[in-house]
Amino acid sequence: MKMHKLAARVDDISPFQVMVVLERAKWLATQGEDVIHLEVGEPDFVAVDSVGDAGVKAIKDGKTGYTSATGLPELKQAISDDYASRYQVNVSPERIIVTPGASGALLLMASLMVDAGDDVVMPDPCYPCNRHFLIQAGAKAKLIETEASNGFEIDLKVLSDHWGVNTSGLWLASPSNPTGAVLSKAYLTEAWERVQSLGGHLLVDEIYQGLVYEGENFSALSIHDDIFVINSFSKYFAMTGWRLGWLVVPEWAIEGATKLAQNLFISAPSVSQYAAVSAFGPEVLAECEMRRQTLNARRLVLLDGLEKIGLPVVAPAHGAFYVYVDVSAVTNDAMEWCLALLESEKVALTPGADFGVKNAHKYVRFAYTCDGSRLQEALGRIARFMAA
Template sequence: MKQGQLARRVSKIAPFQVMAVLDKAKQLQANGYDVIHLEVGEPDFVAPSAVSEAGVQAIRQAQTGYTSATGLPELKQAISRYYHSRYKVSVAPERIIVTPGASGALLLMASLMVNEGEEVIMPDPCYPCNRHFLLQAGGRAKLIETSPDNEFKIDLDGLAQYWSATTAGLWLASPANPTGAVLSRAYVEQAWQAVKDLGGHLLVDEIYQGLVYDGDDFTALSVDDNLFVINSFSKYFAMTGWRLGWIVVPEWAIEGAIKLAQNLFICAPAMSQYAALHAFDEGVLTECEARRERLNQRRLALLKGLERIGLPVVTPAQGAFYVFVDVSSVTSDAMTWCLQLLEQEYVALTPGADFGIANAHQYVRFAYTCEEERLVEAIARIERFMQS
């Protein structure tokens, strides 16, 4: 490598197209325009007060040093109890690795289970960073085109045709970003059986767990102890900037996961871990459930508004806080459409190209992460834009 030259892998990592939208939105706001942000994958709630106060107390009491690489024992025990109380699943605390956000968990997972040159199957569309974490580990993503007819889920009956000698596993998400689709228990069971028969691993990303409005809010850990699950305090608990997540690994993977956690992260932020101990307090969980209901009301309002103006929602949007919309009836280029909408009506959306390749030009993601009246106003602006 020559001086001043970046590693080749950097050129393979695509920037987020939504950043062009976000930069333009910030510029418009700085110039005094009222921008409605429906592009941000972050709830407009702050961390529950009991959690924030616990974080403040941790700093005041100098609980800011290194913790165990796998997380505070008492936090791992609290997560284990949460799985048992909410989902009736027994998860040994030793199987839980606390990480700096779910991103840390995904990076650990890629390093743990993917060899140089191997591939991981995942649906198109999906969370874009997944394929970039695989690149960092020397692997690659194999995106399988999916259809709104099947709620953007991979047809598991045909999984074997996509599998090759270099396939390491299958990564899924429920609820999913960008579609809001929720996997059924039967689907996860079928996925696990198929992957097991093919000799690979299965990861289910559950970082939006708890934010399910229609369907079964279960954990894939109830299917088998030998699959992997990732979760986070960011979404349901509204702790995005605290950077705290976790991964649950099978017993046979614990030692390897510990070695990677030690070397990749040292530990997750200590004050965030002490704060998260209170995320499972009864009052905090009650508050989180009330917020979930508010998000559901927003979801229903957005779905109603989109139907009224003739923009079809292509999946049931059962969970998370996203709606994936087909805009092919009004444009052949979703990215250009998003930029023009922002410039003319000051509504910021995420173009589908950030989430995949197949037919990405015809989709847009809406995030219902603002108050209901702002969603209603956004629909009115979009309708005006479509009529102009």
Template sequence: MVSERATRTTPFAAMDVLERANRMDDVIHLEVGEPDFETPPAVTEAAVAALRAGETGYTSSKGKPELRNAISDYYDRRYGVDVAPERIVVTSGSSPALLLAFSALVDPGDEVVLTDPHYACYPNFVRQTGGRISTVPLSAEEGFRPRVEAFQRAVSDETEALLVNSPANPTGAVLDGPTLDELVGIADRADATVISDEVYHGLTYEGEDHTVLEYTDDAFVLDGFSKRFAMTGWRLGWMVAPPDYVGHVNRIAQNTLICAPNFVQSAGIAALGSGDDFLDEVRETYRERRDFLVDAVDEWDMSMGYTPGGAYYLLVDVSDLPGDAFDAADFFLEDAGVAMTPGPDFGANAAECLRVSYANSEEKLREASERIQRALERVEISAD
């Protein structure tokens, strides 16, 4: 008999749309967060050299010491934060790191507070560990930035974990330092633990990224190489665990993950040592694409109500179109050849939206905009 855990796991709509779009001809992909940049050559060369050197065996479950030292140096260099390498666990992407965090922290029935909208997979990770979900509503009018007062109302003595994501998927919203500091205080007063998903760090367009580790050592931090180094298929990430949880996390990793691929860890060392010039250029390119797409949405006579501050997504309100968000996604895929993700996957407050990824070339974005505009001319939009 199939487990209740398995039956309660919902599909990942973005991947469902991708699979469907891949069976079609001439589709522009704006549904997944897949950077169109090439992995930096030095990273690829390091992986090839590691393979040739025979780096194909197991490593420590925590990861190569050289990589954990490089990650520790990264926190010192970028944020001025001292993170001991012993607190770092290297994983095969940031998603396994999230599952490790919940496995170490959440018992059946424990409450986990998420924002709404949120990354589509978060609720399924909570369900895998038997947790129950409480949400903090976000609105486009406030740029989808969480209000501290809303977290104060949501977090209680029953809360075990508070999960934040900045820059955020699917909204692109960015948490500033003072807000993160206040959220840490809310968690501390409730004896809860902050889990901070920072995988889109480095892709903030105004202001600076702030890690929660600037404000506390008692938080789980998830990060990785996929987004800013265009290494999605390499599957390499890491976790920084609170000191009291390191041993517990490592035991779970030993039994479930064994270790991240040896030669890919060498590629990660090269990525962190490659400097920020590559990322500066990538960030500016994404900023230009964001600005183009925000203007394009206005030309479609559709609504956003905010400008994303980071990552490479935006939420577009499609409530004026016939049907629901799934119907809108089907319409744009079938009639315009443009793949976008239905918003209900990201929570109730994204239910009337489509998530649009601008991790594609400006040429493709312009063509997608023209296709969408032509398709919209063939439908009646509500005058509400």
């Protein structure tokens, strides 16, 4: 009899809890229920028309083969020019490694900078796949508890207490998924200085860059060339399914990153790359700016409405399209609460357990990826659910 045995690391990787919510929400919708989806972490917009058209043209022109492993030169140049014009930072195209989504960039980063047996410090809560990419590299995440009252930031004064002999770096995200928190330049500068003195690397995931409503909109690359930065076309440019992102590496890591990119991906999707070259044009950026304003209006509706129904958001949610809400006043099991809310009021949220460990059972994430009137409707339903 043949034995089927998966690699041991598979056991260490947790599935997304939100899938249970999503599957149930989909089933309810097939039964004719009017489900409001606030659980999905992707914009309810699609690529701007001219970007989509450039993709179609690439297909018609047969530009569908592999590209160079680190990306189309014209795309790398366009990204580099955009850093100069929108963020006043000089990033040479050679330092930009185009990847299949920010996911590809995270996988590349884990392979490039983390040895088996290492750990990487990151805040609890944070993007769940980070720790899974580390497991893939034989390493692990060291999650540091954070508090809403402190903006979900790791207290840098005690960073060295968490730093062990096998700690290789600190991974942060700004704006953050799931909290929407935006890190200040002063905070990231201090993080960089402390990480340097501890002999580690600093990665800043800037996938929600551009989706900042209050505070500074800058790139960590303006602090130091040795900081690693991740970005993507998924969120600001609303191109999730095009699977295109990038990793910016220091000069000294270009050769190693190139070797890994060749082997891991051969190349990022070519059609997406040809499309993305046109993403930094003025009309596209103007459309993205309008969308940012739409998202901000929704954010304000949600923050105000949550306060009114007795679920105030403590930490500033100044970016991305998420708010992370403490529901411990009404439940001690956020997952159970999400499922009960879905069943009785048909509002789908993501339980905190997908993002962290320590206080995860107290939190739910709202994604404001539907319009203001639907958000108002959702708030009304949640209020009714809490009053029942």
